[in-house]
Amino acid sequence: QKDLVYGSLMGDAKRMSPSSVAFGHGTKQQEYLMWKYHELRNLCSPDSVRIMTYTDSRSGSHLIDGRFYTKANTEIETILEQFYESGTKEITEEILANLSDFSLAVWYMDDGSTDMYRRFQNKNINPSPLFSFCTESFSAQSCANIQKWFVEKWNIDTRLRPRKNSLGEFIGQRLLIELDSNEKFLDMIRPHILPMFAYKIDYEAYCASMIGR
Numbered sequence: 521q522k523d524l525v526y527g528s529l530m531g532d533a534k535r536m537s538p539s540s541v542a543f544g545h546g547t548k549q550q551e552y553l554m555w556k557y558h559e560l561r562n563l564c565s566p567d568s569v570r571i572m573t574y575t576d577s578r579s580g581s582h583l584i585d586g587r588f589y590t591k592a593n594t595e596i597e598t599i600l601e602q603f604y605e606s607g608t609k610e611i612t613e614e615i616l617a618n619l620s621d622f623s624l625a626v627w628y629m630d631d632g633s634t635d636m637y638r639r640f641q642n643k644n645i646n647p648s649p650l651f652s653f654c655t656e657s658f659s660a661q662s663c664a665n666i667q668k669w670f671v672e673k674w675n676i677d678t679r680l681r682p683r684k685n686s687l688g689e690f691i692g693q694r695l696l697i698e699l700d701s702n703e704k705f706l707d708m709i710r711p712h713i714l715p716m717f718a719y720k721i722d723y724e725a726y727c728a729s730m731i732g733r
Contacts, residue, residue, distance in 0.1 A: 660693070
């Protein structure tokens with residue numbers, strides 16, 4: 521449970537109160553949300569689960585927004601103090617020292633992505649996919665800490681790619697796994713990746729997920 525909380529806070533989870541964590545996922549990840557709830561159910565109230573539906577004003581699509589949060593808990597309070605010591609979420613060496621390979625897999629399921637679409641759209645090329653984490657919201661120091669942790673703990677090389685918005689404004693840095701570390705990275709997280717996220721690590725699963733789109 522602690523590994524799951526750490527991995528989720530690296531990703532989409534956030535502080536609900538000084539001793540409670542909030543989890544939320546959108547339309548396509550309700551099964552994932554309920555998996556997290558099941559894993560943490562003794563720390564949560566069933567009343568905290570909220571599944572809301574709404575209509576996208578632009579597309580007219582019916583969407584789902586799911587949420588739940590933990591009860592007040594002293595161990596969770598300690599973890600949150602690490603993440604929000606400065607008032608905003610920052611990633612320190614202390615936090616990273618608590619991450620396991622399972623935590624890393626949860627973080628990747630939350631905030632990881634791959635560019636397998638390049639191979640899918642361009643049938644004549646077979647590029648090695650890039651695996652990345654959405655770290656744009658983290659400070660430069662947090663990103664540097666994550667890079668150091670990857671190489672020192674796991675011997676995995678990474679690089680940072682500057683990101684800009686549609687106006688050309690700098691919005692942060694995205695962490696990419698270097699190609700020569702791909703297999704090592706995948707070997708670590710693969711045992712923990714849920715079937716619904718197989719498309720993030722396997723090309724054939726990615727192609728299957730694109731059928732009918």
